[in-house]
Every structure is written in structure tokens, then in C-alpha cells.
Amino acid sequence: MMGHYAIIVTLGPFNCGAVTAPSAKLPYTRACVLEVQRFGNVLSNNVYRETVRETTIRGQSIPAGTMVNADIHHVMAHDPLFVEPEKFAPDRYISEDGKTLKKDLIDRTIPFSIGKRACAGESLAKVELILCLASMVQHYRILPCEGDVIDLEPIALGMLRPKDQNVRLEKAF
């Protein structure tokens, strides 16, 4: 609900401002996208890679030809910077001024992985996520159906898939 009001105040109710508005003007929407990606990290297993030569990491020798996996899910689900990481809480990203986002938390929100082989589509995907969420919330209130509770526990099948949910869309105006 807070996201809805923030978007309406920033962009207005009817125009297509979400398409052109700088996302810096939508801190709560950005916080929601970050928290959705942290909490519901879809590609939780990350992509397996194979070492091309023998290497050593923190004293641990890793032979060439070893399958390795950078566990991005562990960082987002267990880093102590995320207080009560099992809770869905977009507010955790908002600084005390209510306008800017906490950089240390953003730096540990890594659904696209990090380093040379990080997701090549990260910038595109981030823009799409903000636009999609802002445009939907600008026009509709998305609510659980009467008597239903939204179940945020994912189905873990290699990827973390959301369960089917029945939701109710109410025209915002």
C-alpha cells in the first residue's frame, strides 16, 4: 500500500510517468524490487562453473576441472546485515532520511551474481522490474482474495518458484 501511495504522489495517477521517471524518484519501489529479488531469489542455485586451472582460495586448493558454485542465495539469506532475513521487509533498504537507499545492503543484494561472469542482462532486467511494478501499482491495488493469505514459501526445484496465488485486482481510481 505504501508503494502505491509513493508512486501516485511521485508520478500521478493516470500518466505513463513510470516509463520515463528516474527510478531514483521511486525509492520505495526500488526497495520493493530489491527485497523481492533478495527474498525470492529465483536463481538460488546460481550457474555452475568449471575451473580451467588449479587455484587456491583462502588456503583451499581447488584443482582444474572442479565444478564450482558461488552461493549467492546464502549471502542474501544469511548475511547478518539483513536483520531477520526470513521476513519480507522492503523498509530495510530505506535510509533514515526516507529518500535514499542503504548502499551496504544494496551491495549484498546480488541476485545477478557478481564478478566477470555476472548476469549480462542485469541493467535491462532491473529497468524492466521497476517499470513493471510501478506501472501495475500505479493503476491497480493488488490484494489477496477474501479470506486468503499470500503464501510466500517458494517451491524449491533447483530454482525457487512462487506458488500459484489467487489475487484480486482493484482499479486504483
Ligand code: HEM
Ligand atoms: C530477474 C532477472 C534475471 C536474473 C535474476 C538473472 C540472474 C543471472 C545469474 C545469477 C547469472 C549467473 C552469473 C554467474 O554465473 O555468476 C546470469 C547469467 C546470465 N544472464 Fe541473467 N538474470 C536475469 C535476467 C537476464 C536477462 C534479461 C538477460 C538478457 C537480456 C540475461 C542474460 C544473462 C547472460 C547472457 C548470462 C551469462 C553471463 C556469462 O556467463 O558471462 N539475464 N543471470
